[in-house]
Structure formats: structure tokens, C-alpha cells
Amino acid sequence: MLAVRANERSAAAAGINVSRTKLVPFAIAAFIAGVGGSLMAYQQTVVVPTSYVAIAGIGMFAVSYLAGITCVSGGVLAGIMGAGGILFVFLDRVVDLGEYYHVITGVLLVITIIANPEGIISEVHRAINWLRGKVTSRSQDETPPELLSATDALSPPPESAREVGEVLLSSTGIGVHYGGVTAVDDVSFDVREGEIIGLSGLNGAGKTTFIDAISGFADAAGSVVLDGERLDGRRPHERSRRGLGRTFQGIKLYDDLSVRENVTIGTTAARHRGRPTGSGDDDLERLFDVLHLTPVVDRPVKELSQGRRQLVSVARALAGRPRVVLLDEPAAGLDSTESVWLGHRLRAIRDAGLTIVMVDHNMELVLEVCDRIVVLDLGRVIAIGTPDEIRNDPVVTSAYLGAAHARQELKA
Template structure:
């Protein structure tokens, strides 16, 4: 969201918070207090689901932990309320950290079920433990007191909550627009692509999980003071469903949407309390829960982006088209000078990548069989072969996307086989993909800025506070712009990445990889979908990168283009390395001609050479 929109939204919300308690009936203000309390927890859940992509069906567990911890500390240990709140939040964050380490290794519905189980566990513990008061809970919790003033009326409590909700929203907004938020948005679009750019997805998801638990704990603390009693219902499943509905109704990942969703759900809840007994005489809470479920299904089916999506649709209809959103395509430079030269890069000719005996089996099928080769700094090594020869599988093993069955991979002398792709990127190597992996939620420049993830250092805390990270963010944007300009996408840098033509998306993916400032670059069919002029420009750029000392491994089906560009060529056939040499040697190699380029039936010399080579490989 633009900063101007933030200021306007913040101003409108503050005005609403000041005026609402003055003009609304007391019953509605009371509902508004609950909406404000729950908005804090819903904002944290919106970050967890919309930003980190983790579905939680047990978020009320952390709400209950914060509420119970606060209640115990202030009633039994007479701890000062503010200090007790800090301790309660820390307790919730520690619990989230301990349970998040195993839980966040799960994906999809497995994680959702695991978090549901967490909520059930907390509910059972609160019910059965005498320390938590059993089914009766803990009562006698006093109203908050500041500056000799007790906030015991709905109006005053509403106003007390206002600055906390505003701060919670602003901090969440800062996270969304920070280096961490940018990386997590990329993870949601393509986890494997984000990892190959150096994003440690597990670590970031764990951080946001802990942060969302802190939000829920703060919400639980206010709930305990407002209701003056905490019981096992604070951890039950219906409350988790309510938090989920608030986040989805407002729009996942949109922090203001969570606040709007909280008010919407609370007023909907109040309406259902009055309407359902009229429609279904004798109806109880379970029927109301069904009503929430129906609303949630309708939103997911017809408005998956929540109210935020509806608002954007309205704006799109109101605003007139302003013509071409791009600023014109920048012409590719004809310069042949070296680019991306980096101080400290391995000297030309030194070995960057060592692959030894690389093998990958899928069940009884051997996709890659005992491949051994080196890649040097300042060279372009082409990897060619028929479809199904194992080229992309080799790339996946080298980059950490797949673990090899056997064999080793060393990058700059460090073994990387079987390790995660972000380790590969940390050692200054990255890749592009045969099937495009575009971060569709970001612009072209935003995609390339993700490639600068390892070149920046601001974490979650600095991102939330903004000011310490502002200079770094400007440097990241400037460096990303230079790479975008290098590939000729300068005029389209503000376009949504998903709107680019296929060939331009290829160039954007290359720019994103170059933003890592790699010493080793793996390109999987980078010329696919490019026009003839774009192919020539890309070939020139690759030569300039090679002149700058970068090592490049290129998979490409355009054999003539590869042979004209590469310094050395490796040929795979049926998962085996059948030839490795200069382009001139590969052109005339009978085994390559037989296996890859095809030969006439009468060309017995080439066919015999291929059979003899295969027999030699079998003997070794």
C-alpha cells in the first residue's frame, strides 16, 4: 500500500475510533470493544496466513496463553499489569517457538490439523489443571489503570485499545513492505524459486509464526482485563474459527483488512445471535458456528481476496484506464564490455563447481547416472541432450532442489549435495527454471529485489521499525534497478510480473538471478520464448557476464546457438555423460551425432562409435 494510502487509512481509522464511542449505543460500543480486541489477533493471523502462507486452526491457543498468563501473574503474584503483559507475551512467543519448530515442517492441511490439535491440547490442559482454575477459570482480574484512571467503561476501554490497534497495524504493515515481507511473498508464489535466491523459508515462517503468537497474546491480555475472567473457552475451536473468518473476510495479508474483518465478524456475530433463534427456534451455539462456516465458504468461493479484493475491484471500475502502464522498453545496449565484475570473485579458469559421480534414481528408474564434470570461473559450459536426458534433474541436484541418490557436489570447495537451495545461493550460485517461476504478487522490480535478499541484512525487528532499514531498502531498490536495466526491462519495471509476455518474463527471471551477484549461474533454457533480437541480446549479455568472471552453465535446445556461444559442451543421453569437449569436438563426435543429432541408417561409423562408447561406460 502506498504511503499516502496508509496516512489516509490511519487518519480515517483514528477519527472513527474517537467518534464511534460517542455516537453509538452502549451495546454497539461493547461489541466494538470485542472487535478491537480480536482485531489484534486477526492482524497477526493475517500475517501468518497471507504472508507466510501457513494455515492455523488453533490460533486461539496463543490467545489463551496470553490471557491465562496475564490473569495468573496479576491475581496470584500481584505483578504490575504492564510488566505482567510483557512476561505473558514472552511466554506465548516461547511456546510458539517450541511448537513451531516441529509444526512448521508440515505443509497444507497437515499443518492446519496440527495447529487444531494444539488448540485442543491447550483447552484440555486449562480444563483439567487446578493451576488454571479448571472449568471455572481465573476471575477477579482488574480493569487496566493508567495515570490514576481506571478504564472500566466500554467507551474508555475502546479508546484505550485504539493506540494499541494502530501500533499493531503499523508494525504489521511495515513487516509486509520490508525485506522479510518481500521474501515471504515470494515464498507464497514459488517456494523453490525463493530458496534458490537465498531465502531461508523455514526460518522466516517460524519468525512470523512467533510474531503472530505475540499478537494473539496481546489480544488475550486485553480480553482478560475486559472480561475480568479467563476460562477454557478462550482456547476453543469456535474462537479460532472467528479469528480465521476475520482475516479472510478482510483479505489475507492486508493488515487494515484484518481490522475491518474483525468489526464485520463481530457485528455479524451479534446479528446472528438475534436472527438464528428466530429462524431456528431453540438453536444453540453450534448452529451459530455453522452460520460462520457458511459465511466463510461463501467468501472463499466468491471473494477469495476478501473485502480488500472487493475494494480493488471497485477502484478498478472507477478509475479510467491511463493507457500503457509501461514507460516503453529500454533498448538493449550494444556494449560488449564486462559486466557484473565483483571484487573477490575466483580468478578465471579456477574451478567453481565440482560434480563427481552424480546419480539420481526414482524407484527403479535411473534419471542421472554417474555424471562427473567441472565448471570454471569465466567460462560458459553448455549442457545439451535429447528430451529426458536428465539435464534439468542435474540442475535440480546441483542447486539443492533434489538430493542425489549418490555422488557429490562441491561449490567453491564446499559440499552442497543434499543441502537446501538457500545454502547454494549463500555460496554465490543460483539458477533459473525451465518452467517459469514468477513471483506474480510483485512487480518486475519487486521480483528482482527478492534477488537482493542475501545482499541485505535487515531482519524482522528492523523491518517492523522501518527507520533503521530505510537506507538499506533504497540501496536494494537501486541495485535491482541496475540489473533490470541491464536486461532491457527498464521501462516495464513497475508492471505486475504476471502481465509480462512469456519472453519478457524469461528476461525478468534472468535479472532476478543476476541480482544475487552469483559467481556461478545455472540457466535452464533461457532462450525459450525469446524473439530473435532478444536471443542475440541475451547471447551478448552472457558473453559480457563471462568476461566479468562469472561461470555459466547453460541448458538449451537450440544446439546451433549453444555451440556458437559455449566454451565447452557436455552432452547427456539417457542420464549419462557421453561427451565433454569444445564445440568443435562435439560437432564431429560420432557418439553425439548418433545419440543427439540423429544419423542416417547407413551411417554405420557413427552408430558403431555410439555402441562402443556405451560398452566402455558399462565396463567402467
């Protein structure tokens, strides 16, 4: 639920059924409210419409929001503070709140929305975390460890003899239109098992839209087949559960949660597919280790640098044990040394059996890491080939040089 609240798109990409996740708590809350209403009728013995006026419901909502709606402890606090709760009864006896109760909660609600949208309970959690931090800082060095050491970056993983398998992901005639804009135009290519495919092109070439189209986040024409199964027409979480993982350009993490919690949410897709996830044990620990996240696993992701947040988003996608993972600019936020290091990590992950489609407009990185590269320009494929073929392709060179030349003219 926290994942859906934090970011619906990335929750769906992790294999969570967003509409069901919203509907189930709504139904449970409606059931509890119904039981509460019946008990009230039982207690008052006479049922009149004025016992159920809308303002009472709004008052209850205000108190819930005031207490904090992001965790169970907020709900408990709302029960204590709400009309009829222990705190309410106590205060009413001492200062005779009476009719002023709604006015006071209304004012506090406005202040909470402006000053502290997560409610009173978040302050309690913050104080507990602060105390915990004080205790642990006596025994631990709080300095965040560096993302990687220089030796890590300079030592690529040993080349392994690796065989490219059969076609695993096939996209045919993918087209996406936004009003009059053709973002992706009749794009078709196959991805073979064990490959790293780079999807490159200048800004606005249609790379992200293509990824959105095949992962179900954009309405698209054409067909997408993963391991013999048609995915087009399916919703994003269904595609994720069938083995198509992805990351997002804007990273889209659940900021209030720790690294471990973020990555564990990523295991949802694998659980629904009946694949062992190793959640909470060896597999996740290995994943943290491979991506150098072990030292920060228990820290909230909002405290991390952009580079590490990027790695958390990659780890979350990999935790779903996808057949194919679509990485949208995984090196954004990393400096050039870190990008090279990430490239080596991705090749090691590929060697462990994963197939990767990686979007990046950094041609250097794509040429370094990928087995084959697809170059898009204005939504169309202008070249497909190995890094050497792409390097020597005059169409690619003129598309890139043309843009560079135009930029130079603009500057002049």
C-alpha cells in the same frame, strides 16, 4: 513472506530460509493470540473454558481469510470485521446479528474461496490500481514496449579479451534416482571461472535433474564444491547464499508482485553473503537496463509476456550476485531472434565477471553462446568439449540424429 507463499522453491533459490520464514510469523501470531486471550480473561474477570471454544478460533480464521490474508491491510480489515471489531459492534446494534454472525461469515467464506481467494481487500487494491492507472494513462502511453528492436538482436556485443580462471564449481559423481528411474548417473565435470558452460541433451536426458541436484532441490549422491567449499548436504537457500544462483524451467515468479519487487527478492542471497547488492539503486537499474526491463519495472509480472517473464527470472537470479548462475532453459518462450539477443546479453554478463551454466536442448543456441558444452544422454555424460568439438563429435551426432530418425519413423 509473499515470496514463500507464492513459490517455496524459487524463494529458497533466492536465499530465503523457507522453514524459518514460515515459523517466525506462526510464533508471532501465537504470541498475539496468547496476549489476546489473556486480555479477554482480564476483561471478563472469570475464566471458563467456554470463552475459548474452537468455533471462536475458526470464526476468527474465517473472517481473516474473508478480509484477505496476503497483506497487512487485510489483517486490519479483519480486525474491524471480526467479533468485537467496530463493524461487528455497529452491525450488531443495528440488525442484531447475534447467533447468525457465524452462519453469515461461513457462507461468505465459501463464496470468497470460490470467487475471490484473495479476499475483500484484493478488490480494494484492484480499485486503487485501476484509479491509479486511469490517472497515469493520461500522461503515459500504456502500449507495452517491444522486447527488443531488430538492431539490438543483430548487433552482438564486441568480443572482449577474456581469460578463463581456475575451477570454480566442481561436481563429482552426481547421481539421482527416482524409484527405479536413474535420472542422472555419475555425472562429473568442472566449471572454470568466467566460462559459459552449456548443458545440452534431448528431452529427459537429465539436465534439469542435474541442476536440481547441485542446487540442493533433489537428493543426490556425489559431491559439489563451489570455490573450495563443499555444498552437498546443504539446503537450497544455504547453497544460494554461498553463491550458487539458479532459475527454473517453469520460470516460477511471484505473480502478484512487480518486476522490481521480484528482482529485489533475488538480492536476499547477496545480503546474507555480506556482498553489496545495490538494492533499489544503481546495480538493479543497470540489471534492468541490460535485460531491457526498465520500461516495465513497476508492472506486475503476471501482465508480462512469456519472454519478458523469462528475463525477469534471469534478472532475479543475477540480483543475488552469484558466483555461478544455473539457468534452466532461459530462452524458453523467446522466439529465435530474441534467443540470439539473450545469448549476446549472457555473453556480456559473463564478460562482466559471472560464470554461467546454461541448460538448453536448443543445440543451435548452446553452440552459439557457450564456451564449452556438456552433452547428456539418459542421465550420462556422452561428450564434453568446445562448440567445434561437439559439432564434430560422432557420438553426439548419432544421439541427436538417432532421436530425429526415430521421430521420423513414428510419423511415417
